[in-house]
Amino acid sequence: MPVPILLVTGFLGAGKTTLVNRILQQADGRRIAAVVNDFGAINIDAELIAGAEDGVVSLANGCICCSLEGDLLRTLANLLRRTPRPEAIVIETSGVADPNDVIRNLMDPVIWREAPLETVLCVVDASAPEAQLDDPLFLSQLRAADLLAVSKGDLIDRSSLDERCRSLSQINRRATLVEAPGGEVPLDLVFPEVETPRERTTRPKRPSIDRFESFNWTSGEPISLAAFQQAFGRLAPRLVRAKGFLATIEKPGCRYLFQFAGGKATLAPLDREGSAQEGTRIVFIAEIDRITAAEIDEAMSRAGIAS
Numbered sequence: 601m602p603v604p605i606l607l608v609t610g611f612l613g614a615g616k617t618t619l620v621n622r623i624l625q626q627a628d629g630r631r632i633a634a635v636v637n638d639f640g641a642i643n644i645d646a647e648l649i650a651g652a653e654d655g656v657v658s659l660a661n662g663c664i665c666c667s668l669e670g671d672l673l674r675t676l677a678n679l680l681r682r683t684p685r686p687e688a689i690v691i692e693t694s695g696v697a698d699p700n701d702v703i704r705n706l707m708d709p710v711i712w713r714e715a716p717l718e719t720v721l722c723v724v725d726a727s728a729p730e731a732q733l734d735d736p737l738f739l740s741q742l743r744a745a746d747l748l749a750v751s752k753g754d755l756i757d758r759s760s761l762d763e764r765c766r767s768l769s770q771i772n773r774r775a776t777l778v779e780a781p782g783g784e785v786p787l788d789l790v791f792p793e794v795e796t797p798r799e800r801t802t803r804p805k806r807p808s809i810d811r812f813e814s815f816n817w818t819s820g821e822p823i824s825l826a827a828f829q830q831a832f833g834r835l836a837p838r839l840v841r842a843k844g845f846l847a848t849i850e851k852p853g854c855r856y857l858f859q860f861a862g863g864k865a866t867l868a869p870l871d872r873e874g875s876a877q878e879g880t881r882i883v884f885i886a887e888i889d890r891i892t893a894a895e896i897d898e899a900m901s902r903a904g905i906a907s
């Protein structure tokens with residue numbers, strides 16, 4: 601039996617991992633394998649994906665549309681050799697990935713026969729500034745999609761959400777658009793169980809342009825939350841995305857998930873046992889030349905935090 605692939609794309613911080621988690625929670629015993637691509641060297645997303653019946657494979661420190669394309673094909677081949685085989689495979693691209701390049705690789709005849717690409721889903725942050733609609737990477741992700749899942753509608757008013765949905769549908773008229781608050785999407789749209797997955801056309805590969813860079817910051821010791829907030833406040837204006845796990849002095853034994861996306865920072869306790877020992881690991885993502893590793897270290901140490 602061929603194993604259908606769901607490809608999840610979307611801009612940095614749009615809500616891809618949140619949506620993949622919701623899908624896996626609804627899987628109801630179906631053996632779904634997840635392949636998760638983190639642009640940064642620290643595999644945060646793979647740790648946040650819980651409940652993949654058939655396991656999570658993490659591809660970190662690069663992008664499956666370019667530097668990690670061989671790793672993706674090898675990973676799929678390994679998943680397809682498993683006994684029993686997964687019933688479906690979800691691939692979450694990194695937010696910097698151009699899905700066209702991933703789709704072209706998935707159209708490799710051997711992969712296509714065994715694991716046809718069934719659905720390309722793009723998660724779109726409804727609350728992102730309107731300027732995002734002109735961003736070439738965003739447009740590439742949007743246009744490649746069969747299904748547009750609009751997240752973060754709760755952060756804007758109803759008429760702005762309707763307006764944004766209209767604009768998105770105009771850019772990609774072929775795609776089905778659904779609102780996906782907190783990553784919630786109807787499973788029958790995600791896995792439509794079509795007889796013959798549709799043929800896709802992709803544009804020729806373009807030379808990859810390095811537009812974003814990531815920085816890892818780690819500390820084996822618990823850090824002061826108040827100091828971190830102070831340091832992060834200085835760094836935030838130059839960042840597109842940040843995420844990571846924090847062990848804090850204020851709450852020993854508790855580990856936090858830190859998220860910065862769409863200009864908003866959140867902190868939530870993680871309820872994973874034994875995780876406090878793992879210290880603090882944060883990935884910062886910025887447009888190239890907006891910030892340096894030394895400036896991140898300097899902001900941290902100025903707030904009294906040592907790596």
Ligand SMILES: Nc1nc2c(ncn2[C@@H]2O[C@H](COP(=O)(O)OP(=O)(O)OP(=O)(O)O)[C@@H](O)[C@H]2O)c(=O)[nH]1
Pocket residue numbers: 610611612613614615616617618619645694695696751752753754755780781782783841843859860861866
């Ligand atoms: N308010 C609100 N927040 C959301 C929604 N969906 C996701 N988020 C939040 O947005 C932030 C980023 O979500 P992720 O799911 O990690 O985004 P991502 O696209 O996987 O991020 P990258 O892989 O880094 O590109 C997190 O803090 C989520 O909790 C939503 O519908 N509403």
